[in-house]
Amino acid sequence: MLNFFPGxxxxxxxxxxYLTDAYDEGIMDAPHRGExxxxxxxxxxxxxxxxxxxPQDYSIFFTSSATECWEILIQSLTKKKSFHIYNGSFGEKWYEYAKKMRPEASGVRFDINEAIQVEGLNISSDTELICLIQNETSNGTQVTATTILNLHNRFRDTLTAVDATSSMAGLNLKYIKADIWFASVQKCFGLPPGLGILICSPRAIFRAKQINERNHYNSLVSLYEKMLNYQTVxxxxTLNIYLLKRMLEDRPFIKxxxxELTDRANELYEFFGQFTDFKLLIENEEVRSKTVVVLEANERLVEDIKKRALHHNIRLGNGYGPWQRxxxxxxxxPAIGNEEYEELKRFFLHYYV
Incomplete structure (x- = not known):
């Protein structure tokens, strides 16, 4: 089965x-307080x-998922409010979840074919955390490094948090341009689900210490104190952390x-741009994701394409949220080989040209 599902x-x-080695090395039952x-x-x-x-001075923590990071950041880095900039389902879910914890949280939606207009944002001075999705998996859009830097520079006194679930370990993200980054490993890391990576700048850690929120098992200050000794709360x-170690050792550096991913993304967009029965959802090339390609058609054709693909042992990703049908x-x-994309192209050329 060729799997192109986006996570x-x-x-x-x-x-x-790696799994066999983990068993042989006793990783699976190793005490998590042990050496x-x-x-x-x-x-x-x-x-x-x-x-x-x-950056070497950034702190890294292990969580269960990117979704858990939403919770950690809101509970540990805000007392009153966060501000959410979103154009898709996952950004909106983060916003809705934040409002349950901090009712004063606010946000703004921008169009899927537009870049974030940083100059036009009205973010109040008492906002403690600005939240955005670098790569919106639901609709195949991305926020550029330049936009993130502009946001960080304009609202310098406010922490910036970036959900990079569908791009971390695939794209060369500029971590210095934001205070917090996080992701889950079931996408570009090419690993089974069940592990999240949370990355925090010294400024974010300083703010967490100032607030000193300790009411939850996953409070950021507690995570930080345990990680000083490379432990978790x-x-x-442990198994997925071991798999992560082995994967990183065997993969090229992120640059x-x-x-490779950028070149392949360009090829995929050029290839799918030739079809007339369906089209690219994102028309603006500047904001197209490099890691999730989203194609739009009428509901009947979408279902037909997915069924035909499955019949040929090709799993395509379903639509999500407002674009589900x-x-x-x-x-x-990165874990998907070039030859698999050639097989995908042959399928579409055979059936839809």
Whole structure:
């Protein structure tokens, strides 16, 4: 089965070997307060910083998912309000969840074919955290590094948090341009679900210490204090952390992965742009995602395409949110090989040209 679902997506085939090695090395039942886990945790943090170009003074934490990071950041870095900039379902869900915890949270929606207009944003001075999605999986849009930097510079006194779930470990993100970044590993990391990566700047840690919120098991200050010794507050997903270590060791550095994914994204957009029965959902090239391609058609054709593809052992991603019935999605993640995309192209050429 060729899997182009945008998460959980295809895992690296080497994971099978990693799993056997984890069993043989006693990783699966290693005490999470023991030296074996501490050494594993230290190695992964170091490898993440080297391989993904994360600043050395940023802190890295292990969580259960990116969704858990939504909760951690709102409860630990805001007392009253956050501000959410979104154009799709996941950004909106983060906003709606924040309002349940902090009723004064506010936000603004922007169009899927427009870049964020930083100069036009009206964010009050008492806002503690600005939240956005770098790569909106539901509609295949992205926010550029320049936009994130402009946001960070204009609202310099406010922390900026970026959900990078569908781009971290695939694109060369400029971590220095925001205070907080996070993702889950079931997309560009090419690993099974169940592990989140949370990255915080020294400024974010300083703010967390000032607020000193300790009412939850996953409070950021508690995470930070435990991670000083490369431990977690809860029993972690030790197996997935081990898989992450092995994956990082065997993959190219992020600059090379970014080049490869960007080139392949351009090829995919050019290829799918030739069809007339369906079209690219995002017309503005500037805001198109490099890792999730979204195609739009009438509901009947969308269902027909997905069924025909499945019959040929090709799994396409369903539409999501408002675009659930009239779109399908194609992941452009590192674990999916070029030859698999050639097979995907042959399928579409055979049936729809």
């Amino acid at each position: 959980p997506s295809k895992i690296y085939p080497e994971v099978r070997t 074996q886990f501490v050494q594993l945790s230290r190695a992964v943090v170091g490898s993440l910083k080297r391989r993904l170009n994360i 809860h029993t972690p997903n 090379q992965l970014d080049i 009239n779109t399908f999605r194609i992941a452009n993640f």
